[in-house]
Amino acid sequence: MACDPPSRFSETPRVYALNYLSSATAEGLDQLFDEPLVSVNPQATNDQIRQAVNHLVTEWRESRNLPRTQ
Structure with a gap:
């Protein structure tokens, strides 16, 4: 799933990255x-x-x- 890049007024790059990762569908990202x-x-x-x-x-x-x- 693609996310729009952060705008100057919306979210910080960190928030953007966290939002992007939470919607990513790569295998293994949801494992501990x-x-x-x-x-x-x-x-x-x-x-x-x-x-x-x-x-x-x-x-x-x-x-x-x-x-x-050793």
Whole structure:
């Protein structure tokens, strides 16, 4: 299904994209996957990001019974 591009007065590009995706008919868009998805705050320090990701990876490995790799 085609959507009209956003106009200056109607919707923002983000709203347009969300509306377009919600009407798209591509296979798999309506499925949820049991896989990690990470968002990074660009204002966080490298150390904060590393610490948070390391914690998450440890939890994911334990919950999936995955071995630690070198």
